[in-house]
Amino acid sequence: MLLLQAIQSWNRYDRVGFIANLDVNNISDEFYQTLVALSNSPHGGSIVLGLDADKNFVGFTQEQVEIFRKNYQEGISNLISPKNMILDTFADCELTTGEYQGLFYILIIVPRAPTILKYQDRIYLRSAEGKNHDISHDQETVFALAKELPTFYHESALTIHQSNLKYLDPQTIAFARERISAHTGVAQPQDDLEFLKSLGLLKKNPFSLTEEEEVLNLAAFLLFGKKEAIKRLVPEYCNKLLLCRYPAKPGKKEEIIEQNLIESFKYTYEKICKHLDKVHKYPQETKTTDLGLCLQEALANSYVHRSYEEEHGFSVVDIAEDKVIFINAISEQSLIGFERRKRAENFIKNPLVYKVFSLMGYLPQHPSLGSGLALLYELGEQVADETPEIYEFDDYFAVAIFLKAREYEAEKPLP
Numbered sequence: 001m002l003l004l005q006a007i008q009s010w011n012r013y014d015r016v017g018f019i020a021n022l023d024v025n026n027i028s029d030e031f032y033q034t035l036v037a038l039s040n041s042p043h044g045g046s047i048v049l050g051l052d053a054d055k056n057f058v059g060f061t062q063e064q065v066e067i068f069r070k071n072y073q074e075g076i077s078n079l080i081s082p083k084n085m086i087l088d089t090f091a092d093c094e095l096t097t098g099e100y101q102g103l104f105y106i107l108i109i110v111p112r113a114p115t116i117l118k119y120q121d122r123i124y125l126r127s128a129e130g131k132n133h134d135i136s137h138d139q140e141t142v143f144a145l146a147k148e149l150p151t152f153y154h155e156s157a158l159t160i161h162q163s164n165l166k167y168l169d170p171q172t173i174a175f176a177r178e179r180i181s182a183h184t185g186v187a188q189p190q191d192d193l194e195f196l197k198s199l200g201l202l203k204k205n206p207f208s209l210t211e212e213e214e215v216l217n218l219a220a221f222l223l224f225g226k227k228e229a230i231k232r233l234v235p236e237y238c239n240k241l242l243l244c245r246y247p248a249k250p251g252k253k254e255e256i257i258e259q260n261l262i263e264s265f266k267y268t269y270e271k272i273c274k275h276l277d278k279v280h281k282y283p284q285e286t287k288t289t290d291l292g293l294c295l296q297e298a299l300a301n302s303y304v305h306r307s308y309e310e311e312h313g314f315s316v317v318d319i320a321e322d323k324v325i326f327i328n329a330i331s332e333q334s335l336i337g338f339e340r341r342k343r344a345e346n347f348i349k350n351p352l353v354y355k356v357f358s359l360m361g362y363l364p365q366h367p368s369l370g371s372g373l374a375l376l377y378e379l380g381e382q383v384a385d386e387t388p389e390i391y392e393f394d395d396y397f398a399v400a401i402f403l404k405a406r407e408y409e410a411e412k413p414l415p
Contacts, residue, residue: 007048007105007107010046010048013126013128013129013130014041014045014126014127014128014129014130015038015041015043015044015045015046015126016045016046016047016048016130017034017035017037017038017045017046017047017048017126017130018048018051018055019031019034019047019048019049020051020052020053021052021053021058022049022050022068024060024064024065024067024068024071025067025071027068027071027072027075029119030132031047031049032075032076032079032080032119032120033119033122033124033132034047034124034126034132035047035076035080035108035110035119036080036117036118036119036123036124036132037124037125037126037132037133038110038126039110039111039112039113039117040112040113040116040117040123040124040125040126041112041125041126042112043112044109044110044111044112045110045126046107046108046109046110047107047108047110048105048106048107048108049068049105049106049107049108050103050104050105050106051105057100057101057103057105058103059100059101059103059104059105060103060104060105060106061103061104062104064104065097065104065106068106069095072095079119079120080117080118080119081117081118081121082115082117082118095107095108095109096108096109118136121136122134122136123135123136165192165193165216167216167221167225167226167229168192168216168220168221168224168225168226168229169224169225169226169260169263170192172223172224172260172262172263173192173195173196173224175262175266176195176223176224176262176356176360177189177190177195179360179361180359180360182361183359183360183361184359196216196220196224199352199355199356199359200219200352200355201216201217201219201220201223201224201352202215202216202217202220217352218237219350219352219353219356221260222237222239222260222261222308222353223260223261223262223352223353223356224260224262225260226260227258227259227260230258230260231258237308237309238308238309238313238314239258239259239260239261239264239308240256240257240258240313240314240315241256241257241264241268241314241315241316241317242254242255242256242257242314242315242316242317243255243256243257243268243271243316243317243319244316244317244318244319245271245275245319246275246319246320246321256314261303261353262356262360264303265299265300265303265357265362268299268317269295269296269299271319272295272299272317272319272324273292273295275319275324276291276292276403291403294401295324295401296362297362297363298324298326298388298399298401299317299326299362300357300362300363301326301363301399302315302317302326302328302399303315303350303353303357304349304350304353304354304357304363305328305349305350306328306329306349306350307328307329307349308350313329315327315328315329316328322402322403323400323401323402323403324400324401324403325398325399325400325401326398326399326400326401327396327397327398328396328397328398329395329396387402388400388401388402389402
């Protein structure tokens with residue numbers, strides 16, 4: 001009785017739903033809407049059955065409780081989506097009963113879902129007043145809600161409609177299109193949306209009411225996003241690169257690059273080539289030399305294999321006098337270090353980033369496990385006195401490509 005009285009006194013209606021006079025043979029829409037709304041809420045919640053509209057106890061018989069259990073399980077299996085998340089969400093959904101005067105009330109503890117759940121293809125969210133609001137067509141609210149959910153970024157999906165390309169840099173898209181067309185010899189779609197789709201940068205919207213709707217994925221934002229859009233829309237991810245240069249100008253030894261990955265790559269590679277031209281007297285065509293290609297490969301690999309989670313911080317390119325060092329954070333899932341790579345099942349940490357960089361000609365298009373490091377060794381041994389070195393630690397790895405100055409014959413005087 002004391003527990004029942006405590007339940008009847010609950011008034012946090014954003015976290016508890018009292019479903020009055022429930023018919024166990026025909027479970028109401030209100031029940032499932034409340035179940036989904038609470039599972040979409042930050043803290044989950046509870047559903048109480050067996051009370052009337054004034055919270056007076058009316059109760060169920062034991063037979064009614066068993067009928068409810070059966071119909072409840074069938075209902076969540078048939079009416080709630082996505083299907084692959086139902087078991088994960090409701091496997092731990094605690095359904096308990098309490099007895100009072102020979103009848104039972106039902107208390108359901110609703111956990112927070114790992115992704116947005118829908119009831120009959122509608123998305124519901126619980127308000128402070130205890131109302132279940134249908135937010136299916138409110139993209140801003142759905143986006144804000146989805147960003148807080150654990151599997152949102154795991155699925156690499158942003159709930160921004162495919163036609164909303166204002167967050168991407170059109171000049172970067174145009175550069176990539178031209179570069180891929182030239183490298184592959186295949187004309188790329190001129191429509192930006194079709195071009196991104198051909199690169200695999202759109203995916204089905206898991207929160208959409210229609211099967212056809214697609215959204216830009218995380219790789220699209222990291223590769224082509226405007227700087228401010230990346231900061232605002234995906235703050236949990238870090239695309240920053242710390243560039244250290246020799247010889248350093250006063251107060252400018254280190255530079256933080258926060259552009260999208262393609263612009264960051266172009267800028268950093270340009271600085272590496274200028275270093276070779278100035279310090280090591282390479283010709284202006286550095287990019288076409290074996291050393292230039294080796295450094296291009298190492299730099300592109302660093303974008304493909306780094307961890308972009310904010311907790312892992314910056315990537316670092318250190319342009320020293322006699323070498324260029326590429327330092328990346330790794331996570332336990334990446335397994336791409338020199339020794340551990342042989343045990344990696346998915347040796348490409350960021351496959352969509354790799355796909356775009358390879359189509360642009362910065363990386364080989366059909367790698368095998370460890371082929372990137374093998375190519376670096378092959379190229380590095382051809383262009384430097386020392387073999388490239390790889391250092392691996394628990395949370396980061398580094399690749400050092402050594403440089404050497406080229407000797408040129410003195411120009412002959414004009415006759």
